[in-house]
Amino acid sequence: MELRRVVVTGLGALTPIGNTVEEYWNSLINGVSGAAPIxxxxxxxxxxxxxxxxKNFNVEDFIDRKEARKMDRYAQYALVATDEAxxxxxxxxxxxxxxxxxxxWGSGIGGLETFQEEVMNFAAGNGTPKFNPFFIPKMIADIAGxxxxxxxxxxxxNFTTVSACASSTNALIDAFxxxxxxxxxxxxxxxxxxAVxxxxxxxxxxxxxxxxxNDDPKTASRPMDKDREGFVLGEGAGALVIEEYEHAKARGAKIYCEIGxxxxxxxxxHITAPHPEGLGARNVMINCLRDAGLKPTDVDGVNMHGTSTPLGDIAESKAIIEVFGDHAYTLNLNxxxxxxxxxxxAAGAIETIASILSIRHGIVPPTINHFTDDENIDPKLNFTFNKAQKRDMEVVMSNTFGFGGHNACVLVKKLEL
Known part of the structure; x- marks a missing residue:
């Protein structure tokens, strides 16, 4: 059976650094941090x-107030990003x-705020279970889809993938x-x-x-930096419309790129820690390249999982060197x-969008907040520190790794006519 080609024809983003794809991209290439007091x-x-x-988000600008009250924020975010896409x-x-x-659709947790509020309300009451009739349909992780x-x-x-931080990448792979x-x-x-x-x-x-x-939130997320000490929790949504190539071509669709x-x-x-030698990260990138029928030397960049955790950044960096060999030193990593x-x-979705826009615009967004090299991470790797770099990007890989040891990787490339 000959596999059909798949292209990306629509993008939507609601993020801590921009409430549309254009705002998100402009913030990315200008190195804007979305961290701030809660x-x-x-x-x-x-x-x-x-x-x-x-920030600056009013759900009633997009969804009728009565309907919005029946949705957890995670589902509201999904609808808004999807509308743009x-x-x-x-x-x-x-x-x-x-x-x-x-x-x-992908969500690692679903309606956490809804679950929290209902249980806290019950605990504060007299023991009578007076739950909101929309409690369950607001909370469940599949309701956004x-x-x-x-x-x-x-x-x-129609279904939802749940694989912690790899959820939306798994959703994209399944859809593909x-x-x-x-x-x-x-x-x-x-x-x-x-989940904030x-x-x-x-x-x-x-x-x-x-x-x-807490004294300097904007520099708190510092992937690959020696003084990183944990990730910064974010929220939002990323949406992609993907389409069979001939179907898209027949209707004259704008095509961003091809999914390879x-x-x-x-x-x-381990349930939370990565494999110390990056074994799973290595295997997922190898599997992605094999699925795309490409060689390591065909890749121009990798949007790393890069969470700013002490163990994770080291393991992923090791895996990249193992997969790409000498070519690793020619990649733009970020x-x-x-x-x-x-x-x-939602990380995989918004990071795949960033990878797609890197190809479209020939710019690699930076890894900001780098101050001190980590002796456990090869300094010869180009992590695109602190400033965006111009580069003609043909093929970009995006990594996502989740608690439980779930790894997912997607590869996007310029459309070959």
């Missing part, structure tokens, strides 16, 4: 008092076969495979997360996973989490 709740007793929140794809809905359009399908009438494959295997012509995919909550911050603090650099392949692997090592923070299940 506004959602009182952080007096929290070890970490900052995060990368979505679907408009960008510019479909003729009168001729679009909606039976052949599906939605595969359901809302997207309902809004547009997309009746193709459904199209190239012929099960759909168009897929809406991506991910959303809204009392439970989210408290839980990650208890694990010692977050930076506590996707890889998956497991560390099989971690856009230095600006957006870590969007957990």
């Amino acid at each position: 506004t959602y709740f009182d952080t007096t007793n929290f070890k970490t008092k900052f995060a990368c929140e979505v 679907v408009k960008d794809a510019n479909f003729d809905f009168d001729t679009l076969d909606k039976d052949r359009v599906g939605v595969i 359901g809302h997207i399908s309902i809004k547009y009438g997309f009746r193709g494959p 495979n459904y199209i190239r295997l012929g099960h759909a012509d168009v897929m809406v995919t991506g991910g959303s997360e809204a 909550t009392i439970a989210g911050m408290g839980g990650f603090n208890a694990m010692h996973a977050l930076s506590t650099r 392949g996707g890889g998956m692997s497991a560390d099989a090592h 971690s856009t989490k230095s600006m957006t923070g870590h969007l957990l299940g």
